[in-house]
Amino acid sequence: MSVLSVFASGGLLSLLVFAALGAGAGALILGGRRGALIGAVLGAIVITVALLPSEVFRAQMGESVVAVFWLSIFLFPIVLYALVLREARKKARGKEAETALPEPGLRLIEQDDALFAEQLGKLLALNDKAPHFSRETFSLAWRDERGEVVGALRVGITMGLAEIRVLHVDEAMRGHGIGAALLTGAEEEARRRGCHIASLYTFSWQVPEFYLRQGWTEVHRTDLGHGATRLTFEKAL
Missing domain, CATH: 3.40.630.30 (Gcn5-related N-acetyltransferase (GNAT))
Incomplete structure (x- = not known):
């Protein structure tokens, strides 16, 4: 059995392995996430072109695509529920932060212009009633x-x-x-x-x-x- 036959029998797994190898090479040669992405794409393309004539590879990829499809159908509601739950928790934390009262007691306020204007308005309103x-x-x-x-x-x-x-x-x-x-x-x-x-x-x-x-x-x-x-x-x- 040749090396290509071995990789062809791997199907999607072989594709992922070469994409990972390409990502590592791209990160070393080009540097950064962009280099890793380019390397991963090139690795996947190279192995796909090399193995595409193999009937075994095509059959494995077809089965893998079907499996990924059904897996995505199964996982979609779970992922959607997780996203909705995360957003609900974020909103709840935001409301808690808005409604949380400061601890009672003395506080030092450096930027006090707004506070001073508010308290002065209250004092003047009280004086006006005298x-x-x-x-x-x-x-x-x-x-x-x-x-x-x-x-x-x-x-x-x-x-x-x-x-x-x-x-x-x-x-x-x-x-x-x-x-x-x-x-x-x-x-x-x-x-x-x-x-x-x-x-x-x-x-x-x-x-x-x-x-x-x-x-x-x-x-x-x-x-x-x-x-x-x-x-x-x-x-x-």
């Missing part, structure tokens, strides 16, 4: 000849208290009275809106003497260490 509670804001800006804002401030008013929250003048425009004009304008607008007192805080490196020159009174000083201080000012309106 008797005589009121709040509003306004801003003033100083524009240059080109219409660009070179200085501005923002004021928040809470039940007659005007808080200067932001006051900034571009560095190149300082020393021209813009800051003083903004602050005076804010005091006048706050007074017009019924405010009786104004407050602000600043730091020791932000020229607190400026507010003293504008008639504000220092009411509190907090030592921050390293020579830094936070100063709180008030002014009757």
